[in-house]
Amino acid sequence: MGRQVRTSVATVSLSGSLEEKVTAIAAAGFDGFEVFEPDFVSSPWSPRELASRAADLGLTLDLYQPFRDLDSADDATFARNLIRAERKFDIMEQLGCDTLLVCSSPLPEAVRDDARLTEQLHTLAEHAHGRGLRIAYEALAWGTHVNRYRHAWKIVQDADHPALGTCLDSFHILSRGDDPSGIRDIPGEKIFFLQLADAPRMSMDILQWSRHHRNFPGQGNFDLATFGAHVQAAGYTGPWSLEIFNDTFRQSSTGRTAADAHRSLLYLQEEVARVQAEHGEDTGRGLALFEPPPRAPLEGIVSLRLAAGPGKDSDLRQALQHIGFRLVGRHRSHDLQLWRHGRMTIVVDATAGTVWTAPGLPAHLPVLTQIGIRSSDPDAWGERAAALEVPVHEVLLPGVDTAPESDVVRLKITDATSLDLRGPGSAASWQSAFDLYPTESRWQDEVPVFTGVDHVALAVPSDNWDGIMLLLRSVFAMAPHEGLDVTDAVGMMRSQALTMDQTGADGVDRPLRISLNMVPGAVSGNSHIAAARRGGISHVAFACTDIFTAAATMQSNGFEPLVISPNYYDDLEARFGLSRELLDRMSGSGIMYDADAHGEFFHLFTQTVGADLFFEVVQRVGGYEGYGDANSAMRLAAQLRAVG
Ligand SMILES: O=C(O)c1ccc(O)c(O)c1
Numbered sequence: 247m248g249r250q251v252r253t254s255v256a257t258v259s260l261s262g263s264l265e266e267k268v269t270a271i272a273a274a275g276f277d278g279f280e281v282f283e284p285d286f287v288s289s290p291w292s293p294r295e296l297a298s299r300a301a302d303l304g305l306t307l308d309l310y311q312p313f314r315d316l317d318s319a320d321d322a323t324f325a326r327n328l329i330r331a332e333r334k335f336d337i338m339e340q341l342g343c344d345t346l347l348v349c350s351s352p353l354p355e356a357v358r359d360d361a362r363l364t365e366q367l368h369t370l371a372e373h374a375h376g377r378g379l380r381i382a383y384e385a386l387a388w389g390t391h392v393n394r395y396r397h398a399w400k401i402v403q404d405a406d407h408p409a410l411g412t413c414l415d416s417f418h419i420l421s422r423g424d425d426p427s428g429i430r431d432i433p434g435e436k437i438f439f440l441q442l443a444d445a446p447r448m449s450m451d452i453l454q455w456s457r458h459h460r461n462f463p464g465q466g467n468f469d470l471a472t473f474g475a476h477v478q479a480a481g482y483t484g485p486w487s488l489e490i491f492n493d494t495f496r497q498s499s500t501g502r503t504a505a506d507a508h509r510s511l512l513y514l515q516e517e518v519a520r521v522q523a524e525h526g527e528d529t530g531r532g533l534a535l536f537e538p539p540p541r542a543p544l545e546g547i548v549s550l551r552l553a554a555g556p557g558k559d560s561d562l563r564q565a566l567q568h569i570g571f572r573l574v575g576r577h578r579s580h581d582l583q584l585w586r587h588g589r590m591t592i593v594v595d596a597t598a599g600t601v602w603t604a605p606g607l608p609a610h611l612p613v614l615t616q617i618g619i620r621s622s623d624p625d626a627w628g629e630r631a632a633a634l635e636v637p638v639h640e641v642l643l644p645g646v647d648t649a650p651e652s653d654v655v656r657l658k659i660t661d662a663t664s665l666d667l668r669g670p671g672s673a674a675s676w677q678s679a680f681d682l683y684p685t686e687s688r689w690q691d692e693v694p695v696f697t698g699v700d701h702v703a704l705a706v707p708s709d710n711w712d713g714i715m716l717l718l719r720s721v722f723a724m725a726p727h728e729g730l731d732v733t734d735a736v737g738m739m740r741s742q743a744l745t746m747d748q749t750g751a752d753g754v755d756r757p758l759r760i761s762l763n764m765v766p767g768a769v770s771g772n773s774h775i776a777a778a779r780r781g782g783i784s785h786v787a788f789a790c791t792d793i794f795t796a797a798a799t800m801q802s803n804g805f806e807p808l809v810i811s812p813n814y815y816d817d818l819e820a821r822f823g824l825s826r827e828l829l830d831r832m833s834g835s836g837i838m839y840d841a842d843a844h845g846e847f848f849h850l851f852t853q854t855v856g857a858d859l860f861f862e863v864v865q866r867v868g869g870y871e872g873y874g875d876a877n878s879a880m881r882l883a884a885q886l887r888a889v890g
């Protein structure tokens with residue numbers, strides 16, 4: 247096995263001054279970085295100061311980039327470009343950085359003849375060689391003549407100079423839908439540099455896509471695991487470097503983005519190893535890959551905590567009662583209510599400061615603050631999260647003498663909501679401070695209507711969106727669905743569902759489904775306030791096996807169905823040819839419908855409790871994979887009418 251992957255990141259990927267970037271890069275655990283020229287040119291640091299600062303931080307300068315528009319059909323211009331390159335070599339010498347990235351020219355006057363281009367690159371390589379430096383030639387996807395990695399490699403091969411190699415950039419290759427398997431045919435030592443970027447699938451001009459929407463591996467839709475396996479098979483041993491042009495990252499917290507960046511490379515290494523194993527590849531050729539502790543089994547969502555605030559707990563209490571949860575106990579010293587339905591538990595925190603569920607949250611907004619997932623081994627999850635550099639938070643019991651809860655591991659997924667992995671000892675630990683009502687035993691005989699939680703939808707601030715996606719994909723190996731834009735009466739919202747397939751020890755499938763919704767105007771720290779301003783985002787969907795029975799039970803509990811427009815049911819009839827009788831039954835209980843190639847989906851909704859939070863009941867028939875997003879606008883319209 248070779249040596250461990252060295253991690254690197256281009257300074258362009260982060261916000262702030264060069265000094266802030268370099269400090270954050272070191273703090274995030276990178277081994278080195280790419281100097282993005284505009285960052286250096288605008289810095290007050292001399293080359294030697296940057297070199298010494300990097301050395302102090304234990305970072306190497308892996309690449310100086312980019313050198314643009316080297317080749318030219320006009321000889322005088324090329325001669326001038328060589329002089330410009332020499333000036334850059336002077337800087338690189340002082341920086342102690344030995345590799346210059348030369349990208350293919352997007353100019354009209356670029357050389358359009360392979361022989362002449364080969365000659366010009368050979369000349370540059372000869373100059374670099376004389377200074378002890380190297381040239382890494384990269385095909386930009388929008389290059390005039392060279393815009394494919396195979397073409398760049400052919401030029402490098404033809405030029406046949408020891409100081410000339412190629413630079414592979416996953417964005418330029420995968421954005422064009424190019425087949426990356428040819429990377430295997432490039433000798434590893436001629437790949438002088440590797441730049442990695444993911445990106446969401448978008449239908450737009452490639453240059454715009456590249457300059458504004460790249461993101462870290464695990465945040466987009468590219469198959470970087472397979473890409474990485476090709477690079478490994480080629481025998482490349484240089485750094486794995488992130489080069490991310492992204493408008494949001496340019497405005498976000500430098501430290502947090504750098505931490506996500508480093509995590510993305512750990513995640514990618516595990517993914518590449520998975521692909522190598524799937525293909526039975528000889529892993530001896532490339533670098534040794536990072537291996538985090540494996541995922542332990544999960545048994546589904548079993549508990550929720552809701553911060554109600556003193557003003558709203560009666561609304562919330564009524565909603566829970568209507569959907570069939572029973573108030574079974576109270577905390578002995580705090581205003582915390584314990585609710586149950588089957589194996590699910592909900593704690594409502596009505597204390598003024600929401601001391602237990604969400605210290606610091608404004609108390610007037612009902613918010614889902616904790617999602618508890620049953621796990622036989624929370625500590626294994628804690629170790630995995632820590633290895634992937636996701637902070638694990640302490641969980642304190644409410645009370646004056648605050649003590650930690652037992653057998654639980656907490657990961658924060660948004661500023662308002664945490665995911666808690668709860669072990670077998672967890673319930674007894676925190677429930678011992680609750681007094682159970684004598685009526686509790688009466689409810690125990692009730693047959694639960696819900697089999698569990700189908701999914702949870704969360705409001706996510708835009709500056710945390712990619713970070714949350716990466717957390718869920720790296721720690722839980724959740725798979726993203728196709729993202730979509732949901733338009734409704736109050737605007738538009740980006741929505742992205744993620745699923746982790748999971749079969750419990752009892753053989754029952756309990757996929758973990760989370761839907762992320764990007765709230766316009768929400769940034770870290772205010773996502774729940776922005777969500778409340780918008781309304782109708784955050785919800786918990788309970789699963790059942792017969793929605794008509796569930797609806798009837800709820801109505802016997804006092805639930806009043808949402809009134810959905812008759813136009814909606816006419817439209818369903820037109821689209822799906824459902825019988826009038828079925829449509830009438832659905833309409834009577836506010837039940838909505840969707841179907842895909844795999845099955846059918848029935849769902850109904852409560853009004854919002856407070857400005858945003860609501861509950862949903864769903865029945866999946868067959869293998870329906872969606873969330874009924876097509877109904878979101880109609881659902882929100884009905885909720886808005888219900889509030890009046
Ligand atoms: O967008 C660009 O110009 C640009 C520059 C250098 C790179 O390595 C790259 O991938 C893109």
Ligand SMILES: [Mg+2]
Binds near residue numbers: 384415441
């Ligand atoms: Mg690049």
